[in-house]
Amino acid sequence: MLYTFIALVENKPGVLNRVASLFRRRNFNIESLAVGRTEKADISRMTVVVDCPNGDLDAHKIEANLYKLVNVIDVQDVTHQPSVTRDLALIKVMVGPEKRAEVNSLAEIFRARIVDVAVDSVIVEITGTEDKIEGMIELLRPTGIVEMVRTGQVSMTRGVNDGVRRVQQGAVGNRYENEYEDMAEMAP
């Protein structure tokens, strides 16, 4: 089954490569990975969707392995938490003036938008859950999709709830402000 993880990482060169390389060498199958900045300038946020055939056991492995990376600050599993999940797709559809209205009304139903119109094509922008986007794609397919791009899923838990953290971390005070001089300081 697909699991969704949110990882906070240091915003440094090569961190995405470290994460991607880890998933490759531990043989985890990435379904989608979206990275972007956060409200803190030095922290980036990743939403990673991974296939976990062995369920929670795999999820533990993924969390624990991510923590092996020095630049990974926090990992949560939000799969089973109430959360808002979005994916954005741009879909270019081959359509002349005669069928434009049809595509337009379809877009309206899905709360999608036509963001570009050319003589023989339009670009539809749709935001929503995976399911919704898949539904829209299926309906547009007979009309003729010529190009498509998706951002990959981003997720955020509702309210003040966090996701599940399976791996205990030896945080000293504030997770983001750890400074150490030696091992002795790490004891809580």
Add this chain to the structure above:
Amino acid sequence: MKKTGAEIMWECVVREGVEVVFGYPGGANMPIYDAMLSYPIHHVLVRHEQGGAHMADGYARASGKVGMAMGTSGPGATNLVTGIATAMMDSVPVVFITGQVAAHLIGGDAFQEVDVTGITLPITKHNYLVTRADQIAEVVREAFYIARSGRPGPVLIDICKNAQVEQCEFIYPETVKLPGYQPVAHAPKDSLEHAVKLIEKAQRPIILCGHGVLASKAEEILMNFAVKTQTPVASTLLGLGAFPASHSLSLGMMGMHGEVHTNMAIQNSDLILAFGMRFDDRVTGTLKTYAPRAKKIHIEIDPSEVHKNVAVDVPLVGDLKTVLTDLVPMVDEYDHDEWLKEISDWKAEADTRSIMNWPDDDKLYVPHLIADIWKATGGGAIMTTDVGQHQMWTAQYYALDKPNRWLTSGGAGTMGFGLPSAIGAWFAAKDQEIWAIAGDGGFQMTAAELTTAVQENANVKVAIMNNSFLGMVRQWQEFFFEKRYSAVNMLSPDFVKLAEAHGVPARRVTKREEVDEAIAWARSITGPTVIEFRVEQEDAVYPMVPAGAALDHMIQRPLK
């Protein structure tokens, strides 16, 4: 005060307590080598960077401190790779510093440019590419901290040539800021209580002691725990020495070439206490039938090792010494006399097959030679090995009572490790006797370091167990490939002449009666020596659990 990047690097390295560095200069690290002359650093010029990496590794294992090795860019750095992977697999703290082409040339396929941080990404605990001088102080400080803390491991710093020569203000960072690096020390109380309950119920408990005991310096508290609960202690290959072999609760080595009674005990136990070990396939045999009736408690600092190969009942993630110190007062005293008796009966039965009982047949057998070296050295030498039959025999027959004397490439299984790691260990323990046990194959992989030993007058005793075969591969071909020997016949140079050409006194031993005298001769010389033992060609390491078999399905030594 302004300093060059190279000077800043040495300022920080010296503050980390580094006194000896193993390395090789080249175009891209010349400013580092130039600045080095102004600092109290003893530099060991190696003959190949792999040797340098193993020396730093051996130094770290023998001293418990962070080792340091250097190479230049491109091939200098790629030659380090095997040594880095070796340190990674065995969790050895080593900082590697490589030169890199100037930052503005990166990505342009410049002369001797290789993407070293890319190559070493999966085989380092962490690595850095430094493009500016003002990054160096922080990076070096972080690198040493990361290498030695938590689960130790190698860290590589790739420093661009421009960063080595540029000047900037030097401010030593008193602390390091690593928001994502949070090794855990203590395990949660409820997990400890759960563990105590399992220990209380156990009738047939066994401790599996791994390299983590040594890394965490938990030998003493392990002894307290074992004695208090009367639990026998089996060891992984890398855990040897953490618990005294001569202790009545010691079971010796487990796994593929482990003791029969030890593997039997694991398979028949009702509680496994895994201390700082990772259930490698070489110690478990097939997982399907591994310790089927045992509950499992796993004390481990790296959370990714928990449930990795073996799902456990109580994971205690934390520093082993800290967790055991918390745990020992919580457990009661027990005795397990019946269980210990059962194990010693298995041992007595297995001992009837021991090669030690064989009558002298005028051939040299490695187990006998290792036992002879053990006798001569009082069992107290630092032993390093290559990889293969001689490695397993040394593990079996050089019974260690003290920690940090057993230097072998366990996880990576790197041939050529023996001689260079012995040289490295000598820098950490000049007052101790050091023996490098090598095979004829592995020795030839890093034999060039003999000159390094001569140049440094490193007091290491090399024993080459020459069977004119790649012995372990030959053994597998004999057992599992119907004795179809493929590419295992090994022609070697005249090792005595080879050693002498390097300026190393050497001898060849072909008869049993020459052994003691040759060992005494080597020990009487201060400086490197080589003894070549011409040993029985087709002996095999017993017992052996075939790969993928159950741990208690061992091939035992045929009765003679």
